[in-house]
Amino acid sequence: MAFRTRLVVANWKMNKTPREAADWAGELLTLLPDLPAAVELAVAPAFPALERVGRMLQPTRVALAAQDVFTEPKGAFTGEVSAAMLEDLGVTFGIVGHSERRRERIGDRDGVLPEDEASRRQPDLADLLRGGDARRTRLRGDGAGPDPAAGGARSLPGAPGRPGPRVRARLGHRNRALGDAADGEEAHRFLRGLLSERYGTERARPSGSSMAVR
Amino acid sequence: MTPANGADLFRSPEIDGGLVGGASLVAKDFAAIATAAGGGLTAGSAILPRPLDRD
Numbered sequence: 001m002a003f004r005t006r007l008v009v010a011n012w013k014m015n016k017t018p019r020e021a022a023d024w025a026g027e028l029l030t031l032l033p034d035l036p037a038a039v040e041l042a043v044a045p046a047f048p049a050l051e052r053v054g055r056m057l058q059p060t061r062v063a064l065a066a067q068d069v070f071t072e073p074k075g076a077f078t079g080e081v082s083a084a085m086l087e088d089l090g091v092t093f094g095i096v097g098h099s100e101r102r103r104e105r106i107g108d109r110d111g112v113l114p115e116d117e118a119s120r121r122q123p124d125l126a127d128l129l130r131g132g133d134a135r136r137t138r139l140r141g142d143g144a145g146p147d148p149a150a151g152g153a154r155s156l157p158g159a160p161g162r163p164g165p166r167v168r169a170r171l172g173h174r175n176r177a178l179g180d181a182a183d184g185e186e187a188h189r190f191l192r193g194l195l196s197e198r199y200g201t202e203r204a205r206p207s208g209s210s211m212a213v214r
Numbered sequence: 215m216t217p218a219n220g221a222d223l224f225r226s227p228e229i230d231g232g233l234v235g236g237a238s239l240v241a242k243d244f245a246a247i248a249t250a251a252g253g254g255l256t257a258g259s260a261i262l263p264r265p266l267d268r269d
Contacts, residue, residue: 006224006251007231010238027241036252040231043238095233 009065010043011095021049025056035061042093047081054090068101069094217243220250 018178025043035041044065045053054064069082075083084093215223215232223229231251237243 008244008247008248008251009231009233010244011233012239013235015239024239024241029247031245032248035248039248039252041248182258196268 006040007040014046015125018049018052021045021053025053050089064091065093066091067095217246217248220247224250
């Protein structure tokens with residue numbers, strides 16, 4: 001049976017010290033010596049654990065991901081991390097527009113990434129979007145405020161209809177009570193719609209062997 | 215996405231992957247979700263490349 005390529009990303013959020021992260025990586029490699037080629041894995045540790053986990057995963061099929069990427073390449077932005085810094089550590093994916101970063105305490109906003117791709121960051125770092133909160137927002141029926149998933153998509157570079165960088169759109173669902181297949185399908189359709197609007201339908205459709213939005 | 219709903223989610227043709235939060239903190243749970251993403255198959259390409267694959 002053929003599978004589309006699937007990307008499964010561990011987003012640890014603000015959990016695990018570098019030592020705990022290394023223990024996890026060692027355990028995973030023991031638990032999963034083999035995996036179908038159509039499954040890609042990535043892990044997004046907190047920044048302090050990236051290097052240590054990256055060293056352990058470097059010879060493996062498990063990619064290294066960052067939980068966030070700042071918009072600017074360098075400069076006076078205390079506490080932020082650029083795409084170039086991450087790529088130097090072997091990071092190949094970056095989560096952008098995560099709903100938890102968009103809440104009040106952190107306050108990332110829609111369009112936090114500039115429209116002009118040339119002015120932003122390394123083009124090879126793929127973006128991961130997260131759209132699961134969209135349904136929750138709609139189910140609550142409040143309809144007020146920015147839609148987190150739409151915000152994530154609006155954070156992507158490139159004008160509508162023009163090719164953007166590699167984009168891998170995947171999501172988890174925030175609310176486990178809603179995390180059945182129907183929810184997931186709806187959320188993915190929603191996200192594809194946004195990507196289609198942004199980059200054109202060809203790049204947003206699911207394809208036979210891999211996700212087209214990449 | 216959790217080990218409990220992973221297989222169900224991956225049966226959908228619309229779903230190409232997952233960003234796994236809390237369940238990813240336990241290696242065993244993340245491994246179970248990764249296995250579900252592969253349709254339950256455990257055989258396949260080695261996660262660690264064979265020596266000849268390294269260059």
